[in-house]
Amino acid sequence: MSARPLHFLSADRPFSESRVAILGVPLERTVTFRGGPAQAPSAIRYASWSLESFSLHSRRDLTEAGLCDLGDLDTERSLEEILGELEREVAGLIATGKRPVVLGGEHTITLGCVRGAKSALGKLQLLILDAHSDLRDEYLGERISHATVSRRAAEAVDRLLIVGARSFFGPECSEPFFASPGEIPRKLAVDLPVWLSLDLDVLDPSLCPGVTNPEPGGLSYRELLDVFDALRGFQVVGMDLVELAPPFDPSGVSAITAAKLIIEAILSLWG
Numbered sequence: 001m002s003a004r005p006l007h008f009l010s011a012d013r014p015f016s017e018s019r020v021a022i023l024g025v026p027l028e029r030t031v032t033f034r035g036g037p038a039q040a041p042s043a044i045r046y047a048s049w050s051l052e053s054f055s056l057h058s059r060r061d062l063t064e065a066g067l068c069d070l071g072d073l074d075t076e077r078s079l080e081e082i083l084g085e086l087e088r089e090v091a092g093l094i095a096t097g098k099r100p101v102v103l104g105g106e107h108t109i110t111l112g113c114v115r116g117a118k119s120a121l122g123k124l125q126l127l128i129l130d131a132h133s134d135l136r137d138e139y140l141g142e143r144i145s146h147a148t149v150s151r152r153a154a155e156a157v158d159r160l161l162i163v164g165a166r167s168f169f170g171p172e173c174s175e176p177f178f179a180s181p182g183e184i185p186r187k188l189a190v191d192l193p194v195w196l197s198l199d200l201d202v203l204d205p206s207l208c209p210g211v212t213n214p215e216p217g218g219l220s221y222r223e224l225l226d227v228f229d230a231l232r233g234f235q236v237v238g239m240d241l242v243e244l245a246p247p248f249d250p251s252g253v254s255a256i257t258a259a260k261l262i263i264e265a266i267l268s269l270w271g
């Protein structure tokens with residue numbers, strides 16, 4: 001018999017008693033360079049079991065955070081249906097006071113997440129950590145794609161901030177969405193709930209190479225932890241982590257980094 005774990009580390013609470021709900025969305029539909037994010041939720045769960053539940057950074061333990069793992073959304077249907085169900089799931093979780101942690105999947109899932117959070121709360125700002133601006137209006141004839149997700153999300157929320165971007169197609173680089181990590185406390189509104197979207201490629205590819213579209217010149221791991229700390233004064237209502245590509249992560253270190261970031265984010269934001 002295999003004892004292979006199916007849920008994220010420490011995510012063993014009954015739903016009714018949990019404060020944080022892990023949800024996988026193995027969506028891989030519009031990737032444009034190299035694939036693999038459909039395998040990411042299970043790779044992240046598996047990698048999480050190599051880590052300790054205690055965080056030295058926040059001096060807290062994940063077992064105290066109250067996690068459950070809802071498994072994966074069924075992605076064997078149209079993109080519209082998937083995003084619609086994700087929107088309803090996220091809205092329902094937030095309406096009952098839980099904090100969704102959504103494991104992608106490609107970045108397109110953020111659209112379902114923020115639509116759900118916005119419908120539950122009536123107002124929302126989005127903080128995207130991403131190497132890419134993803135602000136095209138359409139890409140390869142598609143209006144909903146991982147290359148247009150920031151543009152569509154900007155239409156769905158009250159305020160958008162993008163941190164870590166260093167890959168632009170040109171004119172959008174002068175749009176008002178971009179900020180440095182140090183500007184986050186000043187540029188987010190204190191009175192608006194925040195959804196955090198973490199595209200793993202915001203990290204430098206030297207430390208997290210297993211992503212769909214690696215881009216040199218990224219944040220360090222420590223700089224990313226500083227971003228989580230900077231969010232402590234804000235009302236973060238949920239997060240997603242996207243674009244891990246396990247086929248391009250032969251050492252497994254990118255999946256472990258993703259799992260560790262989930263632990264640190266949960267404990268920094270909601271521990």
Ligand SMILES: [Mn+2]
Nearest residue numbers: 131132199201
């Ligand atoms: Mn990206």
